[in-house]
Amino acid sequence: MNPQLEIQLIAIFIATACALPGVFLVLRKMTMMSDSISHTTLLGIVLAFFIVHDLSSPFLVVGAAAMGVITVWLTESLHKTKLVSEDSSIGIVFPLLFSIAVILISKYAGSVHLDSDSVLEGDLVSAPFYRLELFGVSIGAKYIYISLFYLILNIVLIAVFFKELKVSAFDPMLASVLGFSPILLHYGLMSLVSITAVGAFEAVGSILVIAFMAGPPVTAYLLTDDLKKMLFISGGMGALNAVLGFQLARFFDVSISGAMAVMTGVTFLIVFIFAPQRGLISIALRRKRQKLSFGMLNLLIHLLSHENSEYETREAEHCSLANHLHWHEGYARKIVDKLIIEKLIVVENGILKLTDTGRTYTSNEYSKIFNN
Amino acid sequence: MMDILSRLNNYTTIVVALGAAVLGMISGVIGSYSVIRKQSLIGDGVSHSALPGVVLAFMMTGNKSTEVLLLGALVAGILAAGFIIGIVKNSRIKFDSALALVMSVFFGTGLVLLSIVQKTPDSAQAGLSRFIFGQVSAILKRDVYIMTIVSAVLILLVILFWKEFKLFSFDPEYAHTLGFKPMRLNLLLMLMTVFTIIIGLQTVGVILMSAMLIAPGVAARQWTDRLWLMIVLSAVFGAGAGVIGAFSSSLAEKLPTGPAIVVVISIIVLISILIAPNRGLISKALRRRKSKKGWLEKGVKGGDII
Numbered sequence: 001m002n003p004q005l006e007i008q009l010i011a012i013f014i015a016t017a018c019a020l021p022g023v024f025l026v027l028r029k030m031t032m033m034s035d036s037i038s039h040t041t042l043l044g045i046v047l048a049f050f051i052v053h054d055l056s057s058p059f060l061v062v063g064a065a066a067m068g069v070i071t072v073w074l075t076e077s078l079h080k081t082k083l084v085s086e087d088s089s090i091g092i093v094f095p096l097l098f099s100i101a102v103i104l105i106s107k108y109a110g111s112v113h114l115d116s117d118s119v120l121e122g123d124l125v126s127a128p129f130y131r132l133e134l135f136g137v138s139i140g141a142k143y144i145y146i147s148l149f150y151l152i153l154n155i156v157l158i159a160v161f162f163k164e165l166k167v168s169a170f171d172p173m174l175a176s177v178l179g180f181s182p183i184l185l186h187y188g189l190m191s192l193v194s195i196t197a198v199g200a201f202e203a204v205g206s207i208l209v210i211a212f213m214a215g216p217p218v219t220a221y222l223l224t225d226d227l228k229k230m231l232f233i234s235g236g237m238g239a240l241n242a243v244l245g246f247q248l249a250r251f252f253d254v255s256i257s258g259a260m261a262v263m264t265g266v267t268f269l270i271v272f273i274f275a276p277q278r279g280l281i282s283i284a285l286r287r288k289r290q291k292l293s294f295g296m297l298n299l300l301i302h303l304l305s306h307e308n309s310e311y312e313t314r315e316a317e318h319c320s321l322a323n324h325l326h327w328h329e330g331y332a333r334k335i336v337d338k339l340i341i342e343k344l345i346v347v348e349n350g351i352l353k354l355t356d357t358g359r360t361y362t363s364n365e366y367s368k369i370f371n372n
Numbered sequence: 373m374m375d376i377l378s379r380l381n382n383y384t385t386i387v388v389a390l391g392a393a394v395l396g397m398i399s400g401v402i403g404s405y406s407v408i409r410k411q412s413l414i415g416d417g418v419s420h421s422a423l424p425g426v427v428l429a430f431m432m433t434g435n436k437s438t439e440v441l442l443l444g445a446l447v448a449g450i451l452a453a454g455f456i457i458g459i460v461k462n463s464r465i466k467f468d469s470a471l472a473l474v475m476s477v478f479f480g481t482g483l484v485l486l487s488i489v490q491k492t493p494d495s496a497q498a499g500l501s502r503f504i505f506g507q508v509s510a511i512l513k514r515d516v517y518i519m520t521i522v523s524a525v526l527i528l529l530v531i532l533f534w535k536e537f538k539l540f541s542f543d544p545e546y547a548h549t550l551g552f553k554p555m556r557l558n559l560l561l562m563l564m565t566v567f568t569i570i571i572g573l574q575t576v577g578v579i580l581m582s583a584m585l586i587a588p589g590v591a592a593r594q595w596t597d598r599l600w601l602m603i604v605l606s607a608v609f610g611a612g613a614g615v616i617g618a619f620s621s622s623l624a625e626k627l628p629t630g631p632a633i634v635v636v637i638s639i640i641v642l643i644s645i646l647i648a649p650n651r652g653l654i655s656k657a658l659r660r661r662k663s664k665k666g667w668l669e670k671g672v673k674g675g676d677i678i
Contacts, residue, residue: 031472032413039579081653083645087468088412088590095583096638099631107626207420208483211476218469255487261480268473278463 003128004250006141010124011242011260013147014200018212019238020154021193023231026217027169032087033190034213036075036094037068038197038206043101044068050108061198068194069187071097124203124256143203150199157192158231165189166227204257212238215264219271222278241267295327295335300344300362303354316352385622391511391519392614392633395572398523399581400588400610401530402568404603405561407589408541411467414453414562415585417475418569419578421452423482427489438515442570449566452478457558511575522571526564530603537561538599580630584610587637594648613637 025031041064048063049055071093078089132142158165164185168175172182193213200209216237220230244267245260252259273280302325306315315324322332336352339345344358354362399415406412422445429444430436452474459470530537539547540557548554565585572581592605617633624632646653 026466026469029466029468031466031469032416035413035416035472035475078645081645083594083651083653084590085407085410085412087410088407088586091412091416091582091586092590092638092641095579095587095634098579099583099634099638102628102631103635106628205483207476207479210472211480214469214472214476218465218473221465221469222463249484252488253491255483258480258483258487261477262484265473265477265481268477272459272463280462283462 003141006128006144007124007256008243008246010141010143010147010203011246011256012239013144013151014203015212015216015238015242015260016235017147017151017154017196017238018200018209019216019234020158020231021189021196022213022215022217023220023227023234024165024169024189025193025213026221027227031210031214031218032090033072033075034193034197035210036090037071037190037194038201038209039094040067040071040097040101041065041194041198041201041206043097043104044070046101046104050104061195064198065191065194067097068197069191072187072190072194146199147203150196154192154196157188161185161188162228169227204260208257208261211261211264212241215261215268216241219268222271222275237267292335292338295331296339296344297362297365299325299335299339299352300354300358301366303345303352304359304362304366307354307359313351318347318350318352321352382622385618387513387516388511388622388629389615389618391516391575392618392629393611394516394519394523394614395576396584396588396610396612396614396633396637397607398519398526398610399568399572399584400592400606400608401603402526402565403585403610404589404592404599404606405537405541406565406585407593408599409561412586412589413468413471413582414456414565415569416578416582417456417471418449418452418566419573419581420475421478422446422449422570422573423479424448424485425451425482427482427485431485431489438518438574442574445570445573446566448478449570450563453562453566457562515575519571519575522567526567529560529564533557533560541599576630576633580634583634583637587634587641588613591637591641591644594644594651609637609640613640 022031022034025034044064044067045060047067048057048060051063052059074097075086075089075093078084078093079086084092128141130142131138132140132145164175164180167178168180168182168185175185176182197206197209197213200212204212216234217230219237220233223233224230241260241263245263246256248254248263249256249259271279274282276282299321303316306312309315317324318336321327321336322329325332327335336345339358340347343355344361345352345354347353403412403415406414425444425446425448426441427444428448429440433440455474456467456470459465459474460467465473536547536552536557539550540552540554540561544554544558547557569581569585572584576584588606588610589602591609592602595605596602613633613636617636618629620636621627621629621632644652647655649655
């Protein structure tokens with residue numbers, strides 16, 4: 001397989017694997033836990049290294065993932081004292097564990113290449129150099145299989161525990177009433193997040209793991225209200241960002257993982273602005289429409305209530321209307337024009353009058369509001 | 373003993389300790405507001421977001437002086453904070469998700485820019501990423517001056533807007549009904565936080581900066597329910613941790629200053645949570661035991677009556 005394609009595949013697998021558990025982090029308002037975990041795994045790696053004295057040992061990954069779970073446990077214990085808020089607990093635990101890791105490295109492992117720099121950007125470019133051999137035949141980059149394993153692990157676990165995860169994400173009380181242990185689920189999810197984060201940061205670095213875990217789910221969150229759809233969109237978005245980012249990086253010859261994070265931001269921004277219901281544009285349009293229809297109904301009811309009264313001349317005079325209702329001139333004109341076009345009102349001798357259709361329509365709307 | 377004293381009485385150590393103390397103090401003060409407003413992780417977010425600003429400032433000017441890079445970091449930090457506020461205000465996305473997204477995307481952008489800079493043959497770009505990962509032991513006298521001036525301005529602002537910030541931090545809706553502009557106060561506080569983070573960034577680095585904004589405030593919160601006392605205590609804890617951390621790193625071999633400060637402030641948090649009167653875990657446990665005993669005695673008396 002060509003190395004470029006291999007890197008692209010690894011990127012897609014990793015990005016998708018991160019995007020899936022990220023959905024639950026976003027829904028449980030625990031996104032920053034991924035930041036915390038991706039920092040503290042360094043301590044896990046350091047401690048595991050002190051035990052096995054081998055930087056390539058798979059035991060380091062185990063240590064890192066275990067430290068992720070320990071981080072979650074420490075953070076929760078601190079929060080459970082009710083003396084420290086959740087976000088502060090995160091912000092106290094991870095700098096401490098990270099600092100201990102840095103101190104240990106500089107004190108005892110100064111000669112080993114194990115510094116915070118190397119966890120920063122990851123090493124996707126050199127991934128194709130490490131081949132997996134089966135019966136003496138190279139069957140592709142080792143990391144392709146590793147990342148595929150992480151992806152499948154996530155898909156399988158989330159599919160199997162979908163119902164449990166769903167209930168506990170939206171209603172932890174109900175989950176525990178139904179007999180799922182929220183604590184067990186919580187730690188299960190967090191272990192999955194740690195394992196995935198560790199797997200991913202070898203490739204893309206610790207900070208960008210956060211982009212992969214937070215970006216696609218948040219983007220999907222703006223597009224749907226259905227958890228299943230959100231998972232699919234999130235996974236798809238992750239893969240899309242990986243493809244676009246890698247092509248961008250190849251084209252401009254820049255950092256691959258950085259470019260993937262940039263594309264995560266770009267796709268989010270596009271959705272944030274253009275999303276069908278929750279996008280900036282559709283929100284603005286909806287507000288404008290609501291403002292207009294509110295004004296129209298307002299004027300109609302105003303006219304109805306003063307119809308044929310002695311003050312009608314004063315209340316419904318066309319030219320002084322804006323002033324009378326404290327409306328902007330342009331707004332008032334727009335509303336009157338629109339109502340005339342819809343044949344709900346007419347202007348007679350400078351006075352606004354309801355047409356027959358207008359009167360029926362208004363009294364209907366009026367009773368809808370007040371008589372429920 | 374003389375050896376220890378002479379080691380502590382060394383010019384570099386004293387400058388580092390002074391710098392750490394000023395930084396600890398101001399982040400203790402400003403961080404108290406972030407802690408109260410449950411936005412403590414903003415420090416982490418903004419400090420990571422500074423990277424593209426630092427690199428871009430270098431790319432545009434070719435200059436690596438502290439002022440230029442700080443300005444770049446500041447602009448990027450403010451932009452990131454603006455994005456976070458904008459996203460939270462205009463969608464159903466929560467603060468923590470917006471923070472995680474914005475900070476990681478900004479950081480990724482920084483890495484992309486860094487990889488462009490690194491292609492240029494001259495080696496002037498070396499150490500740009502170091503800028504946001506900081507090095508406490510490299511604090512210069514000039515940095516301490518900059519920190520002191522910025523801190524003085526920030527503290528002045530805190531005093532000037534005391535009433536507004538207090539009200540806004542605890543009850544933004546009420547502040548709004550009283551006619552204060554919550555958006556403006558939010559922006560001002562955010563801006564002050566970004567300033568604090570940026571002056572600390574190049575000396576203590578990203579990770580330490582997020583700890584310095586949170587831990588002193590959390591520790592101080594355990595001892596008191598009054599805002600002014602909390603802020604004063606928080607400043608003292610922050611400054612104290614800075615000094616102790618700096619001195620202990622100059623005494624011990626190969627002990628990096630930044631992480632040492634984090635460990636010290638974390639110990640202060642732990643002690644506060646345990647022994648603070650009223651709120652502390654120990655005093656809570658004692659109180660519970662006493663009331664249990666009281667109820668038992670009453671129960672016995674009740675039994676006697678029956």
